[in-house]
Structures are given as structure tokens and as C-alpha cells.
Amino acid sequence: MTVENISVNKSFGGWHKQYSHDSKTLNCAMRFAIYLPPQASNGEKVPVLYWLSGLTCSDENFMQKSGIQRIAAELGIAIVAPDTSPRGDDVADDEGYDLGKGAGFYVNATQAPWNRHYRMYDYVVNELPDLIETMFPVTNKRSIAGHSMGGHGALVIALRNTDAYQSVSAFSPISNPINCPWGKKAFAAYLGRNTANWAQYDASLLMRQASHFVPALVDQGDADDFLVEQLKPEVLNAAAQVNRYPLELNYREGYDHSYYFISSFIENHLRFHAKYLTK
Amino acid sequence: MTVENISVNKSFGGWHKQYSHDSKTLNCAMRFAIYLPPQASNGEKVPVLYWLSGLTCSDENFMQKSGIQRIAAELGIAIVAPDTSPRGDDVADDEGYDLGKGAGFYVNATQAPWNRHYRMYDYVVNELPDLIETMFPVTNKRSIAGHSMGGHGALVIALRNTDAYQSVSAFSPISNPINCPWGKKAFAAYLGRNTANWAQYDASLLMRQASHFVPALVDQGDADDFLVEQLKPEVLNAAAQVNRYPLELNYREGYDHSYYFISSFIENHLRFHAKYLTK
Numbered sequence: 001m002t003v004e005n006i007s008v009n010k011s012f013g014g015w016h017k018q019y020s021h022d023s024k025t026l027n028c029a030m031r032f033a034i035y036l037p038p039q040a041s042n043g044e045k046v047p048v049l050y051w052l053s054g055l056t057c058s059d060e061n062f063m064q065k066s067g068i069q070r071i072a073a074e075l076g077i078a079i080v081a082p083d084t085s086p087r088g089d090d091v092a093d094d095e096g097y098d099l100g101k102g103a104g105f106y107v108n109a110t111q112a113p114w115n116r117h118y119r120m121y122d123y124v125v126n127e128l129p130d131l132i133e134t135m136f137p138v139t140n141k142r143s144i145a146g147h148s149m150g151g152h153g154a155l156v157i158a159l160r161n162t163d164a165y166q167s168v169s170a171f172s173p174i175s176n177p178i179n180c181p182w183g184k185k186a187f188a189a190y191l192g193r194n195t196a197n198w199a200q201y202d203a204s205l206l207m208r209q210a211s212h213f214v215p216a217l218v219d220q221g222d223a224d225d226f227l228v229e230q231l232k233p234e235v236l237n238a239a240a241q242v243n244r245y246p247l248e249l250n251y252r253e254g255y256d257h258s259y260y261f262i263s264s265f266i267e268n269h270l271r272f273h274a275k276y277l278t279k
Numbered sequence: 280m281t282v283e284n285i286s287v288n289k290s291f292g293g294w295h296k297q298y299s300h301d302s303k304t305l306n307c308a309m310r311f312a313i314y315l316p317p318q319a320s321n322g323e324k325v326p327v328l329y330w331l332s333g334l335t336c337s338d339e340n341f342m343q344k345s346g347i348q349r350i351a352a353e354l355g356i357a358i359v360a361p362d363t364s365p366r367g368d369d370v371a372d373d374e375g376y377d378l379g380k381g382a383g384f385y386v387n388a389t390q391a392p393w394n395r396h397y398r399m400y401d402y403v404v405n406e407l408p409d410l411i412e413t414m415f416p417v418t419n420k421r422s423i424a425g426h427s428m429g430g431h432g433a434l435v436i437a438l439r440n441t442d443a444y445q446s447v448s449a450f451s452p453i454s455n456p457i458n459c460p461w462g463k464k465a466f467a468a469y470l471g472r473n474t475a476n477w478a479q480y481d482a483s484l485l486m487r488q489a490s491h492f493v494p495a496l497v498d499q500g501d502a503d504d505f506l507v508e509q510l511k512p513e514v515l516n517a518a519a520q521v522n523r524y525p526l527e528l529n530y531r532e533g534y535d536h537s538y539y540f541i542s543s544f545i546e547n548h549l550r551f552h553a554k555y556l557t558k
Contacts (some may be wrong), residue, residue: 011541016539067346067542134351223289260288260295263346 003135006031012073013038016063025119025127026086030239032128033059035069040074040137047141047166047277048078048132049270052150052157055182056102058084062147064266065259065274071270077277078138082128083148086117098182099189105177106153107201109190118190121201125157125164127225143273145169147262148226152177155203155216155236162212166276169217169269175236176204204232207247215239217249217272219265221255256279282414291352292317296344304398304406305365311407312338314348318355319416326420326556327357327411328447328549331403331429331436334461335381338362341426344538345366350549356556357417361407363428365396377461378468384456385432386480388469397469398481404436404443422552424448426541427505431456434482434495434515441491445555448496448548450541451503454515455483461509483511486526487518495519495526496551498544500534 007020014037019142023030042234049072052061059081085091085104092113094100109118133140143166146154151173158168177183178198187198190202199205207216213271220233227233240247255261285297293316302309319325328351330341338360341347345369351358364383371392373379388397409537412419413512422445425433430452437447456462457477478484486495499512506512512528519526 009537010500010533010543012541012543064344064538067349069539069542070346084290221289254289256288258288259343260290260348263348264289264291 003131011035014069014073016069018059021131023123023127025123027117028088028091028252030087030123031059031083033063033081034132034136035063035079035135037073037076037078040078043192044076045139046078047143047279048080048129048138049273050124050129050142050144051079051081052106052144052146052153053081053084054146054148054150055084056097059083060257065263066266067263068266068270070178071267075270075274077134077270077274077279080128080132082124085120091117093173094189096185099186103149103186105149105186105190105201106156107187107190110197110260111190111192117120120153121157124153125161141166141277142275143167145269145273146173147171148257149174149182151218152203156201156206158214158216159203159206160200160211162214164235165214167215167273169272171219171265172221172226172231172238172257173203173218173233174231176181176202176232178202178205179235180230180232204239207236207245208243210243210245213246216245217269217275218247218249219252219263219269220249221257222250223254226255226257282410290348291313293319293348293352295348297338300403300410302406303400306396307365307367307370309366309402310362312342312360313411314342314351314358315415316352316355316357316402317357319357323355324416324418325355326422327359327417328552328556329403329408329421329423330358330360331385331423331425331432332360332363333425333427333429334363335376336363337381340538344542345545346542347545347549350546354549354553354557356549356553357415359407359411361403364399366371370396371542373468375464378465379499382428382465383463384428384480385435386466386467388471389476390469390558392473393469399432400430400436403432404440420445420556422550422556424548425452426450427536428453428461430497431482435480435485437493437495438482438485438489439479441493444493446494446496446552448551449498450497450544451495451505451510451536452512452515453481453510455481455511457481457484458514459509459511480508483514483518486515486524487522489522489524492525495524496548496556497528498531498548500536500540502533503536505536
């Protein structure tokens with residue numbers, strides 16, 4: 001296993017680091033970022049919040065723009081941010097920003113040409129946490145969060161792996177991808193036209209059927225341009241109500257889809273996760 | 280006067296906005312960003328911190344990466360971030376990242392071809408605050424801060440306009456540009472080879488000669504790759520000691536030149552300015 005350190009920056013008394021490694025799951029070199037709070041330099045093992053980013057992002061957007069390091073340093077929680085798709089010259093791509101590189105949608109592709117590399121679900125659920133827990137001073141307590149496409153990924157992964165995650169949260173998640181343009185385009189390409197194969201990646205369907213509950217927090221700006229056509233949090237909320245799922249959904253007046261929204265409420269999210277990660 | 284709003288994002292209960300306007304000083308269209316804290320939406324006039332960015336930056340880097348909005352919202356201070364040079368197809372440029380576009384060095388150029396547009400000193404000192412104080416619900420209380428090239432700009436502007444600024448701070452400033460490679464290259468191009476004309480833009484010389492004192496705070500990472508060759512805070516500190524200038528200079532162990540450093544200490548800086556802006 002080759003793991004290469006790319007960058008190191010001190011941040012709020014802890015360390016932000018980027019690494020490149022050869023991913024067996026994705027069949028390519030992958031980059032991820034980790035923030036290790038000061039407690040991790042003092043001989044403590046700390047729990048981990050995984051963050052899944054949205055369309056077009058890399059491991060960098062959240063680490064540079066969210067401001068989470070301040071709160072992670074206070075609470076003693078590591079933050080891990082993977083990339084949003086496989087990368088490299090031989091990885092299939094599409095002209096659209098919403099398919100291919102930067103748009104892995106956290107699924108395991110079954111259709112050519114995507115199925116050679118696009119297995120972000122397995123990467124985030126298995127390979128990446130195995131690597132993190134081998135390399136760094138962290139416990140095996142994990143929570144997961146994300147934004148937009150990454151909010152979809154976080155919800156789906158937590159709902160399907162209830163033993164592996166203490167809590168889940170999302171900003172502006174694609175809540176019902178089988179019924180929105182982004183999801184239909186991506187799932188048709190990655191998973192094929194048989195929509196029966198899509199259900200395993202739809203947070204609203206999974207939440208409606210869940211028998212084990214991972215506590216969930218969702219924030220959604222009401223001035224988000226994608227709210228009605230793409231995100232559909234009302235479908236997720238209806239699923240939670242039918243199934244009495246412990247979902248807290250907050251609409252935030254005037255906020256949009258940007259990192260200015262995420263940074264405004266990320267402290268609430270990390271304190272929510274800390275209730276489950278550090279108890 | 281044409282002023283066009285380009286973007287609006289709600290952030291920590293206030294508003295981040297970008298504008299384009301025709302600058303008479305710079306003879307081109309210019310973009311700036313402003314963060315208006317919630318108090319400014321409630322009929323209050325708020326004081327302003329001007330932020331000058333470093334080489335290669337635009338109005339966006341600080342607003343996206345510093346996390347200052349959280350503290351500005353708490354303290355009721357507006358933040359204004361101009362671009363770092365004139366812009367446009369007819370603006371002179373250089374192949375280097377450290378001269379021309381993105382590298383205006385906050386001086387008034389006297390040499391061709393630069394003197395047609397490169398008058399960032401006058402723009403930041405006069406045109407921009409006049410525009411801000413006309414357009415927005417702000418008082419005429421101003422402080423100024425910056426990073427690297429922008430730290431140089433903030434110190435020079437405050438030291439030369441002691442009546443106009445309540446306080447000044449800098450991260451990793453180019454403290455003695457007449458004696459470092461970045462400064463020598465830029466000043467030779469913009470100001471010509473007669474180094475007598477450079478002294479008016481050297482923070483260390485100005486601090487040594489100052490007769491009116493604007494309170495000053497400087498933070499410098501001791502793992503900054505540019506510390507020894509380019510930044511030279513020890514020259515600034517020596518000038519302050521000779522002149523008994525009220526400069527607080529903090530060396531921060533392990534921190535580098537990046538926004539991970541700035542975001543870690545920006546709260547200290549804004550609380551420093553608030554002592555003078557909101558009293």
C-alpha cells in the first residue's frame with residue numbers, strides 16, 4: 001500500500017494533511033484530506049467525522065471553506081474528506097459537471113464504462129475508514145456528513161450501515177435522487193435503466209424502510225436554487241414521519257446552496273455529532 | 280457611477296455581497312466584496328474593517344476561507360475586501376505571479392506601462408472607502424488588515440493615514456519590501472530604479488519615523504517558507520522598538536503562510552480591531 005503525504009498545515013493547534021494513495025476499490029490514485037485536532041498529537045485517540053462533498057468538489061473545498069477546524073479542535077474530533085470521484089487520465093468522464101469526474105454520487109457503478117473505477121460507495125464505507133483507522137490515532141467511532149450530492153451519500157451510507165455510524169447529518173442533500181434530474185441522469189448512467197437497482201441509493205426510500213435508526217440532522221436553506229427541482233427534503237421528511245425516524249430537519253431562511261450556508265451552521269452539526277461520538 | 284451587484288449569500292445572519300464598479304482611480308472595472316453583519320440590516324450603522332489580500336488573490340479568498348463572518352456578525356463590524364490589482368484585457372501584466380495582475384502591491388505606479396492603471400494605493404485609501412460609505416449603512420470608522428503583500432499594504436496605508444484608521448493588523452506582512460526580492464522586483468517596475476521613491480511604501484521605514492501611532496498587531500508563523508527571505512518581521516519589530524511604536528508582534532509556532540494560519544487567528548485580530556472600532 002502506497003500512501004504519500006502531499007501537504008501539511010497547522011490549523012487551530014491541530015494539523016490539516018492531504019494524502020494520495022493507490023485505491024484498490026477505485027483502481028486509481030486517490031487523494032483525501034484529514035484534520036487531526038490537537039488531542040490527536042497528545043497521545044489520545046479521537047473519533048472521526050467523514051465529510052462527503054458535492055458536485056465538482058475535491059477534498060479541498062470543505063477543509064478550506066467550512067471553518068470546521070475551530071470546533072473540531074475544541075471537541076477533539078478528526079475530520080476526513082475524500083474526493084468526490086475516481087480521478088486520472090484513464091478514468092471515464094462526461095462533459096457535464098453532474099456525471100463522471102467530480103460526480104461519483106457515492107454509488108458502485110455496474111454499467112460500462114463507469115464500472116471500472118466508479119465504486120465510491122465501497123470506497124467510503126470500507127477502504128477509506130480501514131486506511132484511516134490504520135494510519136492515524138483514531139478510534140473506530142465514526143459519524144458521517146455531507147453537502148448536496150455528499151448529503152445524499154452520507155444519508156444513504158448511514159442508513160445502510162447503521163452499526164458503523166453513530167450519527168449522520170447533511171446540508172441541502174439530494175434527498176430523493178430517483179425522482180430528480182441529477183439523480184436520474186447519474187443513476188441511469190452508473191446503474192442502468194432498471195430503476196429497481198436505484199432504490200438502494202435513495203435516502204427517502206431507505207429512511208421509510210429503516211428498522212435501525214442512526215440519529216439524523218438535515219439543514220436546508222430556503223433560498224437554495226436547487227431546492228424544488230433537485231433536493232426535495234420534503235420527501236425525506238415525509239418518509240421520516242411515516243417511519244417515526246429521528247430526523248431533525250431545519251429550514252434556514254434566506255440561505256442558499258453555497259459554503260456560506262455550510263459555514264454558518266457547521267458548528268451546530270459538529271456539536272450534534274459530538275453528542276454521539278464522544279459519549 | 281456604475282455599480283453592479285454580482286452575488287449575494289446569506290452568512291451568519293448577515294450578507295456577503297460582491298460588486299463590480301467602474302474605478303476612476305484605476306481606469307478599469309473593479310470587483311470588491313463586502314460582508315454586512317446582521318446589525319446593518321437592523322438600521323444600525325456599523326464600522327468597517329478593510330482587508331487587503333496577498334499575491335494572486337482576488338476579493339474572494341479571504342471571504343471564502345478566513346471564517347471572519349462569524350466574529351464580524353457577533354461584533355457588528357462590516358468587512359470589505361478589494362481585489363489585489365486592476366483587472367481587464369487592456370491592463371498591463373507580467374508572466375510572474377509577483378508582478379502585474381494579482382500583484383498591485385498597493386502602490387501608485389509612476390512607470391510605464393504600469394502607471395495607466397496601477398494605482399491601488401489611491402484606490403484603497405480614497406475611492407473605495409468613499410464608495411463604501413456612500414452605498415452601505417456604515418460609519419466612517421475604519422480599520423485595515425491584510426496578509427503578506429496585503430499586510431504590507433495595510434501597514435503602509437495606516438502608517439501614512441493615521442487620522443483615517445483606528446487600528447491596523449497583518450498576517451505575515453512583507454515588512455521591509457525595499458530589502459526583499461518580491462518588493463525590489465515590484466517597486467523597480469512600478470516606481471522606477473530611484474530607490475528614494477520606494478521609502479514611502481516601506482512599513483519598517485515608516486514605523487521607525489512615525490510621529491502619530493495607529494495601534495498595530497502582527498502575527499507571523501515560524502514555519503512560513505517566506506519568513507527569512509521575503510517577510511522580515513524582525514526589521515519591523517526593530518523599527519517599532521526604536522520609535523516606541525505600539526506594535527504587538529506574535530510568532531506562532533508551526534504555522535505557515537496559508538489561510539489555515541489566518542483562519543486560526545483571525546478572531547484575535549477582529550477582537551483587537553473591535554477595541555478601537557466599536558468604542
